[in-house]
Amino acid sequence: MKLRIAILGTRGIPNYYGGFEHISEYVSAGLVKRGHSVTVYNSHNHPYTHNSWKGVEIKHCYDPEYLVGTAGQFIYDMNCLLDARKNKFDVVLIMGYTSSSVWGKLYPKNSTIITNMDGMEWKRSKYSKPVQQFLKYAEKLAVKYSDYYVADSRVIKSYLADKYNINSEYIPYGADVYSDVEREQYDFNEALKEDYFLLMARMEPENNIETILDGFNKSNSRRKFKVLGDTGNRFGKYITNKFNNDERIEFKGSIFDNPKVRSLQNNSYLYFHGHSVGGTNPSLLEAMASEALIAAHNNPFNKSVLNTDAFYFSNAGEVQELVETVQRKDPEKSMVMNNLHKIQDQFNWERVIDQYEEFIVESYKHANHEAIIAHQ
Template sequence: MKLRIAILGTRGIPNHYGGFEHISEYVSEGLVKKGHSVSVYNSHNHPYTRDSWNGVEIIHCYDPEYLIGTAGQFAYDFNCIMDARKRKFDVILLMGYTSSSIWGQLYPEKSVIISNMDGLEWKRSKYSKPVQKFLKYAEKLAVKHSHFYISDSRVIKTYLQNTYQIDSRYIPYGADLFSDRERNHDSENRLLKDDYFLLMARMEPENNIETILDGFNQSSSQRNFKVLGDTGNKFGKFITQKFKNDERIEFKGANFDNTAVRSLQNNSHLYFHGHSVGGTNPSLLEAMASEALIAAHDNPFNKSVLSSDAFYFNNAAEVKALVENVQWKDPERTMVKNNVQKIQQQFNWGNIIEEYEEFILKCFNTHHDEKATMDRR
């Protein structure tokens, strides 16, 4: 069975932003290769301006966020939903709910609605209490107006079961194993191998960037610390100002060259992953696949992925201890090897695309069987 599938809720592909854009790239292209017709909605000011990408139809919708800020996200999602109502998609895959679920009553009636439920957005410390309250409400609307649900973390799956009594399908993000081409990508990084620490994240408080850099700043390490991420926002400017006098800390800006990023991860002495809210984070999987040794913030999301194959920290003092004491010996090499095996077995893109297709087909058939039963009554 070949379906007409639309992916909404992202800024668009190819990825120039984050996690949902990242997975939308892989899933949309993978579903096209399996014979489905797939459309992805892109912001009209996305740098990619063509009408197709690797066989995926690109639908450009007006996005006023650049003019009016966050409120523009709601307008953009509204525009995408209203366009989708005209196109008779069999299935609509919604990536997240933050600014789309308030339009839930407008979702196309004849399409099967599947929502990837995101990472408990209302817990993010960057949001004020009123915004957190709204996001909790948006989560409830997403549950109400969707037919089926995807969780990218077992922690989120359990949360949705306990909170809303809904059974979501666990499908994580994926990553590709580190290739020889990537290994040989950057001779400069290889010359600096083991000579620097690395983190890659959006500049947000809940990513524990300040905690990590505080710990490093207090350390006696002779290594440098490379920070990847756009520092143009308020928190980014605060962080760069706070650590401007530590010449070891290098703010490198955002980098969407996946090959270059993976080379940096592979050659780092220790990769710090500070994310504390959300599901299976793509940058963490990329670091695992890139054979990086990982130090992660101690929380259930990270532990559900890494298990015992990482170092963990809760505060700056623990970061300082890791910076000053971690060495690459046999136990550390075993941790890296075990994480690569996880990518091969659990977080393999081929398997994940298969799971998406199987679940989408199951949802479509279940929904139409239920509708047929209701129609006969």
């Protein structure tokens, strides 16, 4: 069965921003290869201005976020939905609900609506209490107005079952195994192999960047600590200022050159993953695929992916201890290889795309079967 599928809720593809853009890039191109017609909605501000990408049709919709801030995201999502209503899509896949579910009554009536339910956005500490309350409301609306649901983490799947009594399909993110071609692309002069610690994240409080750097700052390590991520926001400026006097800490800014990021992960002594909210995190899977040794924040999301194949920390003292004591011997090599096998077996893109295709087709069939019965 070949379907007309639209993907909404992202800033667009190819990915210049984050997780939903990352997965939309892979899934849209993968579904086209499997014979489906796929349209992805892009912000008119997206750097990619063509009308197609790897066989995916690109629809550019007006996005006033650059003029009015966050409120612009709601207008952009509304514009995408209004356009999608004019097209007879069999399935509309909505990535997240933050600024789209308030328009639930505008969801195309004749399309099967599938929402990727994101990662309990209302828990994010960067949001004020009123915003957190709104996000809980938006989550509730997404449940109400969607026909089917995707959870990218088993923790989210359990939460949705407990809170709303709904069954969601667990489909994680994917990652590509670090290839020999990528290895050869960088003559790694920037740092000696395994001679630095690494962190890669958006500069937000719930990513535990301050905790990690506090622990490192107190340590007696002589290694460098490279921080990847745009430090232009308020929290980023606060962090760079706070650790300005520690010459070991290097803020590298955002790096969108994927082979370079993979090389930095692969060559790090220990990769710190501080994310504490959300589902399966793409940068964590990428670090696993790049054969990095990982120290992760101790929470159910990270543990459901890494199990016993990582070091865990909850505070700056535990970070300091890891920085000063972690070795790179056989047990650590086993942890790295176990995580690589997880990527090959569970979190590879071909499998993720297969799971999306199967769920989209089954959801469409099920919804239309229900519709036929309703009309009889």
